[in-house]
Amino acid sequence: MKFQLIVTLLPVVLPLAHGAPAHRDTPNPGLRGTDSLVGYSPDNSGGSDSRPDIKYTLLPEQKVDPENGSYLDFVKADNPQPIRGSTGSDDPGPRNYYYDRINSDKLAPPGTDHGQTINAQWPMGLSHNRLGIDGAGWARQENTNVMPDATLMAGVDMRLAPAGYRELHWHVASEWSLVLNGSCRIQAVNENGETFIDDVTAGDVWFFPPGLPHSIQALDDGVEFLLVFDDGDFSEDNTFLATEVFLHTPREVLSKNFGVEVSAFDKIPDDELYIFKGTPAPADIEKQNVTTAAGLVPRAKSYSYHFSEQPAHEVAGGSVKIVDPLTFPIASNFSAAIVTVHPGGMREIHWHPTSDEWTFFISGQGRATLFTAPDSATTFDYRGGDVGYFPKSNSHYIENTGDEDLVFVEVLQAPEFTDMALGQWIASTPKQIVSDTLNLSDDMLNNLKTEKQSYKGLGAYLPITCHDPLRLTRS
Ligand SMILES: *[C@@H]1O[C@H](CO)[C@@H](O)[C@H](O)[C@H]1NC(C)=O
């Protein structure tokens, strides 16, 4: 790349290096200036000293020490500026006010941000939307094409209109799904020929192992769901579709395979269907049960989990509930938590020791600082519809920055949901070691201990796994 650049620049640079180039006619003079504009011209009087008069009002939080770093709500701010304390300066433009207003931690980052981390944010609103035929739905995805460092997981947000299908298909990756709105019927057949069919509704979860063929059909109200795949390179456009396997097999082979005439395949669709409208599913699910000698997929290996019916664990700053292989065994490496953070609340500073975290923001708004060793930190602002990504052991918090509940789902590639909390670590370390290291006052360290017990007193300690607190704090 560098080499190519030098080579292309050479013809331009060389004549300059040898003094003024010989005058020649400029091609397309209407599009170009003249060589009298080349730098250090005696006629060049330099720029004007007058600065543009930019009118703006700083928020009170912008006037304090940048290390304070509190959230700047620029949505309705009068001409937001990249200024924190004595750092930064005004911005006459060019700029994109829409992005600047909803990404204040990018425009005017906290003074504690430093260096360069990975990009830990992708708004699905910037993903190409693949529209289904006949108003049947749409799908947009996040994968390593748009988030190159999110290598462990990829995600899709998909909508199916009433009776809309996601065509019968299978894929190489594992698929974990959370229903976001409405309801749908899912069905599958496993390698033993055992059959599975179930109806799932908003808040429920399903899982299909690699290679397992399945379909999804929206019920009366349509459905929207999130798909998470255990491969950051996954593309929803590269799945094995029923239509395509029929289209790309010799008809004579199909005829042998199914023991029917070649003409039986005369009317198969001449292209993939992907997302399309079908006959509405019968309300009575039993009418679609397929009973074979192999029987049903046993309950212990069920592909669905009625997570919507699991009560959330209420804590001071919000609520949380977990689904992982301890209760949903078929999804043997998917551990997830749905977290609700009330306004003013925060999911405390933590990291996941065993897995990267793929996060989808469902509603509300919040921010997170991703800290990466040794000293890089970036703060990201998220809203409903955004994807977040926090690599294994990289610490982060999620703070509600709005005035309504912030709801998100954290997904890990792990057989159990675990996290390591900064607060619990420090509070559970001998005080002398902490104060020798961080120079924190005895007063503060004594309070820490009290506070930790009050977390437990508030019922914020999660009993689901042995040592992961997943605590939420209220500021
Ligand atoms: C830091 O920010 C918070 C919130 O804006 C504010 O209440 C507090 O006074 C600030 N602290 C200092 C030292 O400026």
Ligand SMILES: *[C@@H]1O[C@H](CO)[C@@H](O)[C@H](O)[C@H]1NC(C)=O
């Ligand atoms: C789906 O979204 C619509 C529109 O926001 C809402 O009215 C409805 O209650 C949602 N349904 C479910 C099951 O979440």
Ligand SMILES: *[C@@H]1O[C@H](CO)[C@@H](O)[C@H](O)[C@H]1NC(C)=O
């Ligand atoms: C139909 O499927 C459901 C869910 O798998 C199962 O509970 C039920 O027993 C099945 N009914 C028949 C008639 O196979």
Ligand SMILES: *[C@@H]1O[C@H](CO)[C@@H](O)[C@H](O)[C@H]1NC(C)=O
């Ligand atoms: C879970 O996924 C991670 C990341 O791909 C992998 O390292 C680990 O071996 C998997 N664990 C199990 C039990 O499959």
Ligand SMILES: *[C@@H]1O[C@H](CO)[C@@H](O)[C@H](O)[C@H]1NC(C)=O
């Ligand atoms: C610790 O803090 C005190 C003030 O509370 C300061 O005088 C001292 O220099 C600090 N020590 C170190 C090692 O930073």
